[in-house]
Each structure stands twice: as structure tokens, then as C-alpha cells.
Amino acid sequence: MLSRRRFLVTxxxxxxxxxxxxxxxxxEKTRRAATEDLRDWGAVRRQFDLDxxxxxxxxxxxxxxxxxVREAIERYRQQLEANPLxxxxxxxxxxxxxxxxxxxxxxxxxxxxxxxxxxALTQNTTTGLALIYQGLPLKPGDEILTTAHDHFxxxxxxxxxxxxxxxxxxxxxxxxxxxxxxxxxxxxxLRKAIRPETRVxxxxxxxxxxxxxxxxxxxxxxxxxxxxxxxxxxxVLLVVDGVHGLGAESPDVVAMGMDAFAAGTHKWMFxxxxxxxxxxxxxxxxxxxxxxxxxxxxxxxxAWASGKPPAQPARATWFSxxxxxAFEHSWAVPEAFAFHQAIGPQRITERIHALNxxxxxxxxxxxxxxxxxxxxxxxxxGMVCFDVKGMTxxxxxxxxxxxxxxxxxxxxxxxxxxxxSFGIQNTPDEVEKTLAAVRELAGAxxxxxxx
Ligand SMILES: Cc1ncc(COP(=O)(O)O)c(C=O)c1O
Numbered sequence: 001m002l003s004r005r006r007f008l009v010t011x012x013x014x015x016x017x018x019x020x021x022x023x024x025x026x027x028e029k030t031r032r033a034a035t036e037d038l039r040d041w042g043a044v045r046r047q048f049d050l051d052x053x054x055x056x057x058x059x060x061x062x063x064x065x066x067x068x069v070r071e072a073i074e075r076y077r078q079q080l081e082a083n084p085l086x087x088x089x090x091x092x093x094x095x096x097x098x099x100x101x102x103x104x105x106x107x108x109x110x111x112x113x114x115x116x117x118x119x120a121l122t123q124n125t126t127t128g129l130a131l132i133y134q135g136l137p138l139k140p141g142d143e144i145l146t147t148a149h150d151h152f153x154x155x156x157x158x159x160x161x162x163x164x165x166x167x168x169x170x171x172x173x174x175x176x177x178x179x180x181x182x183x184x185x186x187x188x189x190l191r192k193a194i195r196p197e198t199r200v201x202x203x204x205x206x207x208x209x210x211x212x213x214x215x216x217x218x219x220x221x222x223x224x225x226x227x228x229x230x231x232x233x234x235x236v237l238l239v240v241d242g243v244h245g246l247g248a249e250s251p252d253v254v255a256m257g258m259d260a261f262a263a264g265t266h267k268w269m270f271x272x273x274x275x276x277x278x279x280x281x282x283x284x285x286x287x288x289x290x291x292x293x294x295x296x297x298x299x300x301x302x303a304w305a306s307g308k309p310p311a312q313p314a315r316a317t318w319f320s321x322x323x324x325x326a327f328e329h330s331w332a333v334p335e336a337f338a339f340h341q342a343i344g345p346q347r348i349t350e351r352i353h354a355l356n357x358x359x360x361x362x363x364x365x366x367x368x369x370x371x372x373x374x375x376x377x378x379x380x381x382g383m384v385c386f387d388v389k390g391m392t393x394x395x396x397x398x399x400x401x402x403x404x405x406x407x408x409x410x411x412x413x414x415x416x417x418x419x420x421s422f423g424i425q426n427t428p429d430e431v432e433k434t435l436a437a438v439r440e441l442a443g444a445x446x447x448x449x450x451x
Contacts (some may be wrong), residue, residue, distance in 0.1 A: 008308065055404070120278045125276055181376070208247070239258065259284050272333060350422060356382050406434055
């Protein structure tokens with residue numbers, strides 16, 4: 001770990017404890033301020049600077065920063081404005097106790113389980129998926145299996161990696177009809193789709209196309225059975241795009257049993273925009289190839305300085321994309337995890353599920369609405385996707401905005417739906433208002449024209 005040594009220090013002053021203000025005390029102050037009153041959902045909502053004129057049903061899309069995150073960003077920003085050289089040297093290029101990347105990894109590991117040493121820091125989910133698929137030791141003839149329902153950036157990461165490695169990729173549909181969705185069938189379909197040449201199974205925890213939530217633990221168990229018959233080099237690896245589960249579902253991510261997990265922390269986690277991570281098993285990191293230079297690893301730097309290749313095996317820090325970054329954002333990630341911990345991850349999950357179940361059940365009763373999100377809570381995430389008879393999804397979103405000041409979204413997929421999502425900033429009353437607005441659309445369809 002870099003935190004055990006100093007490296008790249010260009011100024012003797014950089015190591016001086018007084019060179020930049022200490023961040024620990026200020027962070028503690030923010031944490032205390034943020035935890036006041038958080039048992040009350042109204043107080044939680046007030047932590048966000050959301051425009052009060054709207055009902056926000058798309059807050060999973062990109063984080064609005066809660067107060068402790070805003071304050072941390074501002075604190076780091078001021079330090080960087082005042083003295084960028086010493087701030088960066090002190091917080092990035094010197095060892096403990098102030099080495100920020102380690103603090104960020106520790107905060108993430110404390111939440112998801114597992115070791116901070118197995119986390120690479122990224123700017124978003126996209127970068128994480130790319131560095132996983134590009135890093136895997138794939139060769140011509142190997143196969144990456146994925147589903148027909150993943151996000152564009154997931155499929156693109158696979159396509160680009162297979163073009164470079166010569167591996168093939170194939171998509172399997174998890175269901176034929178939205179009415180007949182079951183965890184058993186999805187697991188069975190995936191298990192049956194695995195071929196002798198399959199090396200990777202890439203899935204999405206919560207689908208942003210429909211709100212479907214996959215039973216990741218069960219998929220991992222099914223793969224473990226397949227792998228029992230295989231030698232280590234032919235194991236099928238489970239890769240998960242977890243961005244819409246992280247911060248909304250149970251935080252016990254590592255315990256779900258995947259091999260690699262990528263997520264942005266800037267959606268349900270309310271982390272700073274432009275932050276994310278990859279967690280992978282250490283034995284997987286050790287056989288992967290980094291995609292780009294990392295500046296988070298002392299051994300890489302010292303190997304370069306001594307003109308030698310780095311001593312294997314590779315480890316997570318070798319994979320964090322390097323170079324200068326929006327440091328005030330990446331350093332404020334722990335505040336987002338502290339905010340979640342202060343509210344209580346289980347309370348957060350229960351609240352998100354209760355609000356979205358209220359929305360699903362309300363929409364399911366409307367004869368002019370087709371609901372695509374499963375009603376069964378065990379396979380439903382924190383978003384609800386639907387169509388209104390006689391209207392395009394864009395028209396639905398536009399009408400909700402113009403008439404009811406409801407901010408909804410359309411799903412960015414080949415087949416697109418209208419989508420609402422209720423997070424911990426929302427209220428049951430806002431769900432009811434949204435349902436009432438969709439109910440009104442029954443009579444409105446005749447008057448809608450054009451796209
Ligand atoms: C399922 C899924 N994966 C990945 C992404 C991309 O996330 P990021 O912007 O963090 O790269 C999105 C975007 O919303 C998504 O819905």
C-alpha cells in the first residue's frame with residue numbers, strides 16, 4: 001500500500017504536518033452535524049438542496065449532494081484553492097495518516113464488506129466496467145456471457161474487450177414476458193446458457209431498463225456449482241454492474257459472492273459526482289492486466305524509477321486510473337458513506353422499497369398503464385417502469401412535468417419506458433401525487449399528438 005511509504009514527493013515541505021490544515025477534525029464536525037435528526041425523513045430531505053418546486057422521481061440518475069458531502073467538497077476545494085501543491089502532496093503523495101485514497105477505500109470497505117485492499121477507485125461505473133473487462137485474461141475462443149437487458153456501457157465494455165482479446169460474447173434473455181418473471185427462472189436460464197467456453201458471466205444487479213432486481217447470491221451459488229467441475233483457469237467469473245443496488249439494497253455486497261463488482265458512488269450512495277469503485281477478489285486482481293497507469297501504487301512508481309517491470313502479482317491499487325483528478329470530489333466520498341451509515345442502511349432500503357412498492361401497486365391498478373417492473377418485492381429494485389396506453393414514454397414524462405411539476409425520466413434502452421423512482425428524499429404523499437397524475441393521463445391520451 002502506498003500509505004506505508006512516501007513517493008513522488010517533490011517538495012520537502014509536503015510532508016510537514018502543518019503544511020495544510022488537518023482534515024480530521026472538520027470531517028468529524030460535519031459528521032456530527034449530518035447525523036442530527038436523521039431519524040426523521042423530513043430532516044433527511046432537508047440535507048439536500050433540491051428545488052422544492054418539483055416532485056423529484058429521478059434522484060438515482062445522478063446524485064444531488066447531501067449537506068455533509070457538499071461541506072466536505074467545499075472544505076477540500078478551499079484547501080486546493082489556497083495551496084494546490086502542498087494539499088495534493090500531503091493528502092495523496094505521502095503516507096498515513098492523511099493519505100486520502102486509503103481513507104476512501106476504507107470507507108467503502110466498511111460499508112460493502114471485504115478488504116479495502118481489494119478496491120480500485122474510479123470516476124464512475126463505466127470506467128469500472130471497462131477496467132474489469134479489459135483487464136480480464138481472455139483469449140480467442142473464450143466467451144463472455146451476458147444478458148439482453150444490461151446498460152449500454154456494460155455491453156460496450158464487453159464488446160470493446162472482446163474485440164481486443166478475440167473472445168466472443170453472447171447475450172441471453174432472462175425472461176420472455178414481463179408478466180412471468182421469477183428468480184428461479186432467471187437463475188435457471190443463466191445456468192443453462194453457460195457453455196464449456198464461457199469464462200465470464202456479466203449481469204446487472206438492478207436493471208435501469210425495468211427496475212428488475214437480480215438474485216445475485218443465487219446466481220453466484222449456481223455458478224459455484226458449475227465451477228466445482230472446472231479447473232481454476234476455466235472457472236466462470238461473475239461480474240456485476242451494481243450501480244443501482246449500491247446504496248439502495250443491502251450493503252452486504254461482497255457477501256453476495258461475485259468475483260468483481262463495479263459501481264458509481266454518485267447515484268443512490270449520494271457520493272460526489274464523478275466517483276465510483278471496483279471491488280474484486282484478490283486472486284482475480286492478481287491475474288488481471290491494468291488498463292491505464294495508476295498513481296496510487298508506490299511499487300509501480302519504484303519499479304519504473306529503477307527501470308524494472310513491477311513485481312507481480314497485480315493488486316487493486318494498480319487499477320485505479322491515475323493522474324490528477326477532481327480531488328475535492330474523490331476525497332469527499334467517505335462523507336457519503338458516513339451519511340448512509342448515520343441514517344441506517346436497513347432503514348434506507350426499507351424506505352426505498354416501501355415507496356416504490358406503493359408506486360408499483362398504484363400503477364398496477366390502472367387499466368391504461370402497463371407496468372414492467374415486477375411486483376414481487378424480492379426481484380424489484382428502487383425504480384418503476386411503465387407505459388401509458390396511447391402515449392409515448394416521452395409524452396408521459398413531458399405531461400407529468402408540464403402539468404404536475406413531476407420530474408420523471410425515460411429509460412435509455414432500445415425499448416424505452418417511462419420511469420419514476422422514489423428515494424429517501426421522497427415521501428408517500430409524493431408517490432400518491434405521482435399516481436394521481438398518471439391516473440389523469442387516462443383521459444388525456446386522446447388529446448396528445450406527435451412524438
Ligand atoms: C445499469 C447502469 N449501469 C451503468 C450506468 C453508468 O453509470 P455511470 O454514469 O456511473 O458510469 C448506468 C447509468 O445510469 C446504469 O443505469
